[in-house]
Amino acid sequence: MAPLGGYQGKILRVDLSSGKITTEDTAKYKDYLGGTGLGYKILWDEVKPGTKAWDPENRIIFGVGPLTGSGSPLSGRTSITSLFPVNIQELPGTGHMGGQWGAELKFAGWDSLIIQGKADKPVWLYINDDKVEIRDAKHLWGNGVFRATAEISAEVGPEVQVAAIGQAGENLVRVSCVMCNRSHSAGGMGSVMGSKNLKAIAIKGTGAVQIAADKKAWKDFVYEYLSLIGANNQGVVPTTPQPWAEYYGATRWNAQKGQFWGAANPPVETGVCSADDLNKMGFRTHKGVLDHGDGPGQRHTVRGGGCHACPIRCHVYTDVPALETKYGVSRYNANTCIGNSFGKSFFDNLASGSEIAIEASQLGCALADDYGLWSDYGQFPRDILYAYRKGIIKAKLDPKEYDSIPWKLLDAGDPAWLLDIMKRITYKQGELGKLFADGPAFLEKKWPEIAQFHQTYESSCWKDAHAKHHSNENGGQVGTLINMMYNRDSQCHTHSNYLASGLPLAVQKEIGAELFGTPDAVDANNNYTKMNKGKAVFAKLSLVYLELHNSLTACNWTLPVWVSPRKDRKYRGDIAMESKALAMVTGETVSRADLEMTGMRILHLFRALTARYMNEKDMRKNHDKANEWVFEYPADKPALSAGVSRMDRADIELAKDLFYEEMGWDKATGMPTRATLEKAGLKYVADELAKQGLIA
Numbered sequence: 001m002a003p004l005g006g007y008q009g010k011i012l013r014v015d016l017s018s019g020k021i022t023t024e025d026t027a028k029y030k031d032y033l034g035g036t037g038l039g040y041k042i043l044w045d046e047v048k049p050g051t052k053a054w055d056p057e058n059r060i061i062f063g064v065g066p067l068t069g070s071g072s073p074l075s076g077r078t079s080i081t082s083l084f085p086v087n088i089q090e091l092p093g094t095g096h097m098g099g100q101w102g103a104e105l106k107f108a109g110w111d112s113l114i115i116q117g118k119a120d121k122p123v124w125l126y127i128n129d130d131k132v133e134i135r136d137a138k139h140l141w142g143n144g145v146f147r148a149t150a151e152i153s154a155e156v157g158p159e160v161q162v163a164a165i166g167q168a169g170e171n172l173v174r175v176s177c178v179m180c181n182r183s184h185s186a187g188g189m190g191s192v193m194g195s196k197n198l199k200a201i202a203i204k205g206t207g208a209v210q211i212a213a214d215k216k217a218w219k220d221f222v223y224e225y226l227s228l229i230g231a232n233n234q235g236v237v238p239t240t241p242q243p244w245a246e247y248y249g250a251t252r253w254n255a256q257k258g259q260f261w262g263a264a265n266p267p268v269e270t271g272v273c274s275a276d277d278l279n280k281m282g283f284r285t286h287k288g289v290l291d292h293g294d295g296p297g298q299r300h301t302v303r304g305g306g307c308h309a310c311p312i313r314c315h316v317y318t319d320v321p322a323l324e325t326k327y328g329v330s331r332y333n334a335n336t337c338i339g340n341s342f343g344k345s346f347f348d349n350l351a352s353g354s355e356i357a358i359e360a361s362q363l364g365c366a367l368a369d370d371y372g373l374w375s376d377y378g379q380f381p382r383d384i385l386y387a388y389r390k391g392i393i394k395a396k397l398d399p400k401e402y403d404s405i406p407w408k409l410l411d412a413g414d415p416a417w418l419l420d421i422m423k424r425i426t427y428k429q430g431e432l433g434k435l436f437a438d439g440p441a442f443l444e445k446k447w448p449e450i451a452q453f454h455q456t457y458e459s460s461c462w463k464d465a466h467a468k469h470h471s472n473e474n475g476g477q478v479g480t481l482i483n484m485m486y487n488r489d490s491q492c493h494t495h496s497n498y499l500a501s502g503l504p505l506a507v508q509k510e511i512g513a514e515l516f517g518t519p520d521a522v523d524a525n526n527n528y529t530k531m532n533k534g535k536a537v538f539a540k541l542s543l544v545y546l547e548l549h550n551s552l553t554a555c556n557w558t559l560p561v562w563v564s565p566r567k568d569r570k571y572r573g574d575i576a577m578e579s580k581a582l583a584m585v586t587g588e589t590v591s592r593a594d595l596e597m598t599g600m601r602i603l604h605l606f607r608a609l610t611a612r613y614m615n616e617k618d619m620r621k622n623h624d625k626a627n628e629w630v631f632e633y634p635a636d637k638p639a640l641s642a643g644v645s646r647m648d649r650a651d652i653e654l655a656k657d658l659f660y661e662e663m664g665w666d667k668a669t670g671m672p673t674r675a676t677l678e679k680a681g682l683k684y685v686a687d688e689l690a691k692q693g694l695i696a
């Protein structure tokens with residue numbers, strides 16, 4: 001491919017069966033941008049229906065996009081796409097990883113990496129600019145992520161960026177992940193690497209990513225972009241009244257006077273971070289306080305951290321000395337969100353915001369990030385707790401195994417419980433370890449009591465045993481539709497970031513009218529109204545921008561900037577910022593409409609891929625589902641009644657009608673129509689689906 005800003009022009013392909021290392025022209029895949037779009041395209045072209053996640057024929061695609069490495073704000077993400085081992089049918093899925101790895105791949109001169117085949121013994125891959133080697137991993141296999149990373153760094157130099165699996169991935173634990181830079185995980189994908197005998201991928205890149213725009217124009221653009229970004233999750237107003245702010249609300253912009261990174265030496269005050277002070281963006285979100293409560297959160301936070309080219313720094317680095325003295329792991333840890341709640345989610349008896357809770361949280365990090373064990377958004381720990389409390393585990397397990405498990409530690413709320421349970425799952429020890437290593441969907445098939453539990457509100461479980469993730473509680477029908485679309489938890493924050501901006505409802509509605517065509521697209525929190533066309537547009541755009549972020553690649557945990565902290569813009573952001581960034585980086589003309597068409601193409605392709613692997617033409621009935629609790633909240637919980645979070649079945653059927661219409665999908669089946677596919681440049685997809693009898 002001729003040199004073009006943003007792209008390096010070539011993609012690396014490694015066949016671990018034959019040891020062949022080859023190069024592909026990026027131009028072949030440009031209609032899909034990169035990242036997830038590229039991953040879906042490779043799966044469509046190369047992985048036949050019927051292939052399973054751990055088959056050598058499966059691909060694992062480490063996709064980065066044209067923005068990664070350019071310095072465009074929040075562009076440090078990597079999308080890892082494959083057949084998803086946690087899904088009961090092993091349908092296509094994707095997981096995301098941050099840190100510096102994606103940018104380093106670009107600096108080494110590669111737009112993405114495709115891995116196929118299976119090595120006959122454990123190996124690791126070393127990418128040193130153009131020099132690519134498959135190296136023996138005998139000395140790394142059996143070790144955790146930390147040791148593997150340290151060994152590789154000692155071998156080739158500390159500047160290397162390493163993505164590795166731990167023992168969980170090696171042992172084909174379905175709930176396993178790929179880790180890089182300590183706190184970033186691609187949930188669910190670890191065992192695919194393990195099945196290929198691939199321990200790690202390490203990169204050293206000495207090049208750069210070219211930007212087509214001239215330096216001054218690019219710098220001005222980046223400053224403009226930064227001025228539209230708020231705090232983590234795009235909270236655009238502070239949580240507490242501030243002299244500079246017109247509004248305050250429930251957001252992650254929690255910086256304030258008297259609030260500290262207390263374990264820094266000397267302690268650092270986050271203080272007042274006004275919207276126009278871009279140098280303090282990294283202080284706006286004190287994630288330690290958000291994840292661990294005010295007291296322990298301030299006491300144990302050393303600093304914030306995060307991914308390449310991100311000013312938000314939503315990861316919290318902690319120092320908890322008790323971890324060393326009481327549990328024998330490092331006192332220093334780093335993570336964000338679910339990584340920090342994983343350890344706690346194994347308990348139902350820890351006071352939130354307590355010292356013991358942060359110990360459980362950070363012990364959980366230390367173990368999970370080393371084993372490469374994935375939280376699955378707390379779903380399997382919730383299942384363990386339920387099964388234990390209800391006596392299901394006792395009834396099912398051999399008494400000898402049951403008695404060998406230190407339940408007393410769980411009952412006492414002692415974090416040391418994690419040392420046993422996490423190891424048991426990572427090494428698939430006993431019946432319990434094996435069952436939970438497979439994840440909730442497979443467990444459902446073995447233990448019907450768990451399948452029943454998943455249909456209840458307390459399980460927090462969505463369809464096909466995936467954890468719910470910003471679903472009906474976020475925009476009623478909008479969150480519900482979004483959570484129906486994927487083959488795992490939806491990982492969509494576009495809609496939830498808009499709704500969690502902290503702006504007053506009237507302002508959200510005003511901006512919503514401009515974005516979605518009607519103020520009625522946006523409801524008050526926990527007070528949704530009947531389905532309408534505006535909500536279908538809201539759901540569609542949320543999904544389009546999710547796929548665009550995962551393909552460009554950029555962070556959907558904070559983007560898009562549909563609103564902003566800027567009073568001078570009446571809190572408007574700019575929905576065209578992604579297309580403007582792409583145009584500036586590549587030097588091509590890219591309008592908002594062009595880019596959204598690309599997002600639609602990626603979504604249609606994903607839909608077609610799923611239908612093809614399922615061999616299913618009625619996606620409406622057999623794929624786009626929700627568990628019973630979504631429609632049947634318990635009557636004794638009025639706060640969860642209709643119009644609050646409980647959805648109405650007929651209204652959701654209407655929501656599907658309106659959403660499919662927006663997408664250009666057949667209303668009866670939820671399948672993309674031939675006309676829609678052809679308009680999006682996917683005639684070859686339409687032809688293949690027709691051959692399989694899935695569309696006309």
Ligand code: SF4
Pocket residue numbers: 074075076098099232305306307310311312313314315555556557558
């Ligand atoms: S907001 Fe957090 S997850 Fe997103 S790019 Fe920044 S540091 Fe990474």
